[in-house]
Amino acid sequence: MTKLIALDVGLARIGVATCDPLGITVRPLAVIRRGSRQADFDRLLALVAAEEAEVLVVGLPLSMDGSESEQTKMTRTWALRLARALRSARKEPLPVIFWDERLSSFAAQEMMAAQPKRAQAIGEDAYAAAVILRSYLDARKQGEGERWGRIELPRKN
Numbered sequence: 402m403t404k405l406i407a408l409d410v411g412l413a414r415i416g417v418a419t420c421d422p423l424g425i426t427v428r429p430l431a432v433i434r435r436g437s438r439q440a441d442f443d444r445l446l447a448l449v450a451a452e453e454a455e456v457l458v459v460g461l462p463l464s465m466d467g468s469e470s471e472q473t474k475m476t477r478t479w480a481l482r483l484a485r486a487l488r489s490a491r492k493e494p495l496p497v498i499f500w501d502e503r504l505s506s507f508a509a510q511e512m513m514a515a516q517p518k519r520a521q522a523i524g525e526d527a528y529a530a531a532v533i534l535r536s537y538l539d540a541r542k543q544g545e546g547e548r549w550g551r552i553e554l555p556r557k558n
Contacts, residue, residue, distance in 0.1 A: 406430070406449060407458040407534035409502060409526050410476055415441065416526025419452050424538045429527035442486040449487065449495065457483075457495055460502030460533040461549050467501075477550075484552045493556055499549040500537045502529070 405424070409416035415433040420426060430452070433444050449457070459480045462472045480497050488494045 403455045404453050405456045405458055405534060405537075406452055406454040407460065407500075407530045407537065408445075409460045409529040409533060410479060411435075411526060414524070414526045415445070416524065416528070416530035417445075417448055418527055418530035418534045419454065420534055420538065424541070427531050427535045427538065429524075429531045432524035432526045438482065439486075442483055442490075445483065446487060446490050449491075455495070457487075457497045458500050458534055458537050459497055460530065461499040463501055463503055463549075465503065467503075481552055484554055488554050488557055494554040497552040498537065498547050499551065500533055500540075500547075501549060502533050 403424075404422050405420050407418045409418075413435055415435065417430045417433065418427060419430050420428070431448065433441060435441055448454075457480075459476065462470065462476055464470050464473075477499070480499070484495065484497045
């Protein structure tokens with residue numbers, strides 16, 4: 402029974418999605434237009450607090466063959482910085498789980514086609530984050546492990 406937030410991190414925007422504490426329903430939440438790193442982290446901290454999230458799931462941009470690219474490494478570095486910023490602001494760490502985001506944009510476009518007015522108001526990146534979160538939750542229900550890693554920072558004294 403954990404509230405999660407998923408992120409689809411791009412160069413221009415960050416899609417955000419969330420789920421209920423039981424992980425039954427997933428919903429696109431917001432799209433953050435990238436600014437400075439601090440501004441982005443401040444917006445994400447506000448969303449984490451408002452949603453009472455306990456875990457972040459960050460989409461990992463793997464190559465189609467499953468290998469890691471330069472973009473994958475940049476996402477991992479960005480997520481580590483975010484985890485540190487959240488720990489500093491919250492005074493306790495928030496675990497970050499990496500999850501495969503391959504084909505999430507394609508699946509997001511299919512979801513958006515079913516809800517065109519809502520989709521237009523929220524944005525494709527938030528739907529991509531919802532696809533990432535749904536994939537993670539479904540895999541977790543099937544007993545799959547966190548094969549792309551996680552960040553688990555120690556508590557700050």
